[in-house]
Structures are given as C-alpha cells and as structure tokens.
Amino acid sequence: MTTESGAEPDAERLRSAVSDQPRPPRPSALSASLTFGWRALLKIKHVPEQLFDVTVFPVMFLLLFTYLFGGALAGSTSAYLQELLPGILAMTVVFITIYTGITLNDDVDEGVFDRFRTLPIWQPAVIVGALLGDAVRYTIASTIVIALGLILGFRPDGGAVGVLSAVALLLVFSFSLSWIWTALGFVMRSPESLMATSMLVLFPLTFVSNVFVDPATMP
Amino acid sequence: MTEHSSPRHTADLTEPAGLEGSVSADRSGANSGATPGDFGPSKDSALAIETEELVKHFGETKAVDGVDLAVPAGGIYGLLGPNGAGKTTMIRMLATLLQPDAGTARVFGHDVGADADAVRGRVSMTGQFASVDEDLTGHENLVLLARLLGYSRREAKARTIEQLEAFGLTDAASRQVKTYSGGMRRRLDIAASIVVTPELLFLDEPTTGLDPRNRSQVWEIIRALVANGTTVLLTTQYLEEADQLADRIAVIDDGRIVAEGTPRDLKASIGSGVLNVRVRDPGQREEARQALTRILNAPVKLESDPAALSARIADTNRIAHAFVELSQAEIAVTDFALGQPSLDEVFLALTDRDDRDTHTDRASRDGRDKAAAGGRSR
Numbered sequence A: 001m002t003t004e005s006g007a008e009p010d011a012e013r014l015r016s017a018v019s020d021q022p023r024p025p026r027p028s029a030l031s032a033s034l035t036f037g038w039r040a041l042l043k044i045k046h047v048p049e050q051l052f053d054v055t056v057f058p059v060m061f062l063l064l065f066t067y068l069f070g071g072a073l074a075g076s077t078s079a080y081l082q083e084l085l086p087g088i089l090a091m092t093v094v095f096i097t098i099y100t101g102i103t104l105n106d107d108v109d110e111g112v113f114d115r116f117r118t119l120p121i122w123q124p125a126v127i128v129g130a131l132l133g134d135a136v137r138y139t140i141a142s143t144i145v146i147a148l149g150l151i152l153g154f155r156p157d158g159g160a161v162g163v164l165s166a167v168a169l170l171l172v173f174s175f176s177l178s179w180i181w182t183a184l185g186f187v188m189r190s191p192e193s194l195m196a197t198s199m200l201v202l203f204p205l206t207f208v209s210n211v212f213v214d215p216a217t218m219p
Numbered sequence B: 001m002t003e004h005s006s007p008r009h010t011a012d013l014t015e016p017a018g019l020e021g022s023v024s025a026d027r028s029g030a031n032s033g034a035t036p037g038d039f040g041p042s043k044d045s046a047l048a049i050e051t052e053e054l055v056k057h058f059g060e061t062k063a064v065d066g067v068d069l070a071v072p073a074g075g076i077y078g079l080l081g082p083n084g085a086g087k088t089t090m091i092r093m094l095a096t097l098l099q100p101d102a103g104t105a106r107v108f109g110h111d112v113g114a115d116a117d118a119v120r121g122r123v124s125m126t127g128q129f130a131s132v133d134e135d136l137t138g139h140e141n142l143v144l145l146a147r148l149l150g151y152s153r154r155e156a157k158a159r160t161i162e163q164l165e166a167f168g169l170t171d172a173a174s175r176q177v178k179t180y181s182g183g184m185r186r187r188l189d190i191a192a193s194i195v196v197t198p199e200l201l202f203l204d205e206p207t208t209g210l211d212p213r214n215r216s217q218v219w220e221i222i223r224a225l226v227a228n229g230t231t232v233l234l235t236t237q238y239l240e241e242a243d244q245l246a247d248r249i250a251v252i253d254d255g256r257i258v259a260e261g262t263p264r265d266l267k268a269s270i271g272s273g274v275l276n277v278r279v280r281d282p283g284q285r286e287e288a289r290q291a292l293t294r295i296l297n298a299p300v301k302l303e304s305d306p307a308a309l310s311a312r313i314a315d316t317n318r319i320a321h322a323f324v325e326l327s328q329a330e331i332a333v334t335d336f337a338l339g340q341p342s343l344d345e346v347f348l349a350l351t352d353r354d355d356r357d358t359h360t361d362r363a364s365r366d367g368r369d370k371a372a373a374g375g376r377s378r
C-alpha cells in the first residue's frame, strides 16, 4: 500500500479541513469516561500482548502447582486444584490491576495525556475510563482461568452462581485496588519502578496468603 | 467559534496599517513590563494571551524567568528561541498543563490557573512531540478526540473522514500511528488539534524535522486557520519560518524575552543580512578579510572552515563593490552568497550586550546601530 504519494493534501483540501461548525456541547462525565473506556478496549485489540502476559502467567502457575506440588501439598492433584484455583484467580486479577498504573504512566510519557488534559472535559474521566478497560481484562482473565480449571477437573462448590458471584466480588475488589496503582502511577517516574514496587508488595502477600498452601500448615 | 474571534480581528489582519498602529502601542506597554496597567480596557479584550512576570523554575533551571507577553487576537505570533530557551515551558503553562511558579497568565482574559476550564474550552495544543496515541490507528485517534469534544458517534465519524481526506491520510487511516512517517504523524497531530476549530492554537515547533513539502503543508493549514479567525502561537527555531508566518515575533533566550516586534523590526535590528564568502586558496583568506573589512565597513568573521569568511552587513549596496574589490585583488572566490542572518547570529546580536532590558522597547533603527556596535566589539 502506498501511502503518502497517493493522497497528497493540497492547499485547497487542507483549507477544507478547517471546520466552521460551532463547537458541540461538552460531553457529560459519563460519556467522556465511556469514551476513554473504548480507548482502553482499542488498546487491548491492538496490543493483545497485555492479555497474553496476564493469562499465560496464571495458566502456567495453575499447571505447575497442580501437577508438581499438588500431590505433596494436598494429597492428590484434584484435591489441590479445588483449593488452588480460586487463589490463582484472585492473584491473576490482582496482578492485572498493575496495568492500569502502567498504562497511565505510558500516557504521561507519550504526550497523549497532555492533549487529554487540555480538553474541556471532566478530568477524572481518563482514569475512570482506564479502570473500565481493566474490568474487561479481569473478566477475560477470570474466564480463561476458570475454563482451564473446569477442564482439569475443578468442580466449584457453589455451582455456576457461586462462581459468578465470586468473580463479581473479585471485580469490585480489583477495581478498588487498581486505584492504588493509579495513584502510584502518577507519583512514580517510570513504568519499571512502578512494576518493581507493585511486585514487591504483591509477591510476599500472595505467598503468605492461602493461595498456594493451606494456612493451617504454616508455621 | 464564539465571540472572541470577532470579525473585527480578522479585519485587522487584512489592514496591515491598522495592525501596525495598534501593536506598536501594545509593545511599549508589554515590554516595559513594570507598567502592565498601560493597556486600556478596550485593548485588553483584543489580547489572546497576556502574561505578566511569568516564572517557572525547575530546581536550579530558570526555564521561564519573568516573561511579559501580549499576543493580540487574530494572526500568528511566533516564539523564536534556541534549544532550552523555555518555549515549551511557556506553551505548557499557557495550555494549563503546568502551574506557573509566579506571575499571571491569561488567555482571552481567563486565568490559566483559576479558570483553567474556560481556557481549555478555547485552546488546543500540538505538542513538540506527537501527542497522539501510537497504539491506535489514525482513524481511531480522530474519532476519540471528536467524541471527547462532544460530537455524537455519527458526527465524529463523519468529521474524521473529512479530516483524513483533507490531510491526505485516508490510505493510512486504518494503520496504527506507530507505523506512520514523521510527516504523517505531524499531520495527524495537527488534525487532532483542529477537530473543533480552537480560538487559540498552540503549535510547539510544528515543522521541526519535516521536509520542505510537509513544512509548506503545515504552513498552509496554519494560514487557513488564521483566515478562519483562529489565533496561533507558534514556537520555532527557524528565523525563516517566523519571518514567513508570524505577524509578530518574540525572541526568547534563557527564559527571557530578548526582543519583540514585527519580523521587519527584528531583522532591521540585526542588519539586513550576512555575506558569506569562500576563497579558493585558504592562504588568501587574510587578504580577503582585509579587503572586505575596508569595503563593507563592517567586522568580518573568520569561519571554522579555513577558506570561509562572513560579515554581517547593514547596507546591501556595498556588496557589489566588495565583489569587484576581491576580483581586482585577484582573490579567487568559489562562493559568494548573501543570506539571512542565522538564528545564531540573531542571538549573538540580541544578547551580546549588557543592557538587555532596555533593548526590548527600543525602536528598530536604534536597535540596528546597537547591533552593529555589538558585532564590532566581538
């Protein structure tokens, strides 16, 4: 596809780009937030790697722990899976929350953020929109983990309703948690330092919690 | 567009005499700095930008160090300065992105701090580095902005298609911006700034890094906007660009305005140009220098190229004599060109003096004498 030569803008055409229409009314806070949410979805579409990271990681953990340690830790792999899966689910989603902070950090570097900040819109819409986009990521990741679990033989006690309400609870929890990363994203300079900080906080927490091992067996 | 881009200002543009009259009055007020009250109330309303003692420091760096600027509504105002002069910092403060440390800045009478929302409703900015989303396509970028500016989904699409067409980006519309060339990216960036025609447009070095064709396209769109009533504040490192486009220019260096006026004033204050000469035999350079100094009655500088000389000249009539003199002295010349003073020379001329503050409100003729004197002392 040849790009520039085919459609060379001439002076006449450029002049037609100048709108003499009146400025439309400002969008509402909700409409601006949804528009930013749409931007987040477009980002997932164009940069699917961000989904790859957060799905491969938990799938790997799930398989690894189930088959390597499952027998040792809980007697049998299927028994261990019953304990492990909800934990992996929580962990996955919590890790995704970090992306919100990182996305915002990228924006600040790119200069897109500058443009958003000079728009006459409800300013927090940028953040709310990013968080809405994250909610979609949480849902996708949860679905994958649960689907894999079902294949491996996970049988939830609560049935379908129980699983759905657990996911919903998780979404609310993550939505709240992502505000922390967002706040940090504004304070920290680089995405790397944000990543490092969040890992520092999250890793010990997930290991100490009851995700991998029954707390009863801990010292 | 609203009441601020009243036809009166556009009319001013077509009548240079009227513009000259009003701005020279502005200038005396703006540059004396201490007397901002000089502006009458009627003049206030004709100002797109007005700053008083604007200051922004980053630690030890005085990025903007007490700037008084008065930009009349309508037309193009150029902010000319070298790297690190404080141009971007100025624009970011005026576009509500940075809080000033001290002083005030008003855009169409609205304070950029206290009344930021009103300012945002009137301005739009194309940053020095592309302010579009690299991951999205050109089409998505424009629709996103159109939606954020209040267009309905359908209107946003229609406006986007119209703009892509006008900017020659239709073919690339569905590609991610990160695959765009520098020129395409710049065009998209400017398109994104004029989805809704702003009353005041900030363009931070819009043509740096563009080839001549892309550069003239950018100039074309700027002129089209101005014809439509928009005021443009443009930063540039190129004297030629400011000269071509701007109705008025402020030269900024080290966070301070060192000169302000029409391009004509400014050029007059630094002499009419620079004569560049290259001799074939570097051994004859000293001889050539003496001959040129005598004829031009101006200091002649030896360039780092061992065969090249240059002289800042006030009087172009003497150039022919200089050429004759060189050929009579049998000095073979390979290059003999009269050029605009480079930005370097503008800065040397404008900053190579101790009374920097008094310079700015001096009339152009006066400035020319001073510039010549400054050159001689070097």
Ligand SMILES: Nc1ncnc2c1ncn2[C@@H]1O[C@H](COP(=O)(O)OP(=O)(O)OP(=O)(O)O)[C@@H](O)[C@H]1O
Residues within 6 Å of the ligand: B058, B061, B062, B063, B081, B082, B083, B084, B085, B086, B087, B088, B089, B090, B128, B237
């Ligand atoms: N965020 C910042 N933190 C620290 N110093 C800064 C920051 N922004 C700008 N500066 C400093 O302020 C000074 C002015 O910078 P500014 O970007 O305004 O210059 P400029 O005229 O736009 O230069 P250029 O032509 O290179 O774009 C420079 O010395 C720069 O290093």
Ligand SMILES: [Mg+2]
Residues within 6 Å of the ligand: B087, B088, B089, B128, B204
């Ligand atoms: Mg800059």
